[in-house]
Amino acid sequence: MARTTRELRQRRHRRLRKTLTGTPERPRVAVSRTNKHISAQIIDDTTGRTLAAASSVEGVLKSATGGNIEGAKAVAELLATRAKEANIATVVFDRGGFDYHGRVAAFADALRAGGLEF
DSSP states (O other): OOOOHHHHHHHHHHHHHTTOOOOSSSOEEEEEEOSSOEEEEEEETTTTEEEEEEETTSGGGTTSOTTSHHHHHHHHHHHHHHHHHTTOOBOEEEOTTSOSSTHHHHHHHHHHHTTOBO
């Protein structure tokens, strides 16, 4: 039985989420990407609240596309500044079942450069 790319990614994500949870001390950074855009949220799973979010669809980042590494870095820098405003220093990185490669890896590196620890 052939599985689609989306089904395989969802299976990987479910497998990751069994052990990965965000707490108030270490919230979870959930990354989501499409061919054209990338977005991320910082989530406290104990209360189910989003503490900070950033996306390449936002008006602030309209000049940068989320479909390339530069756009992913721009979104990560914006999320890092919003995390600092919310007094968040350490997080858990949830790659969402995506390969830790390309835009996702660049996003994570830019978050680290922005001051978040994981």
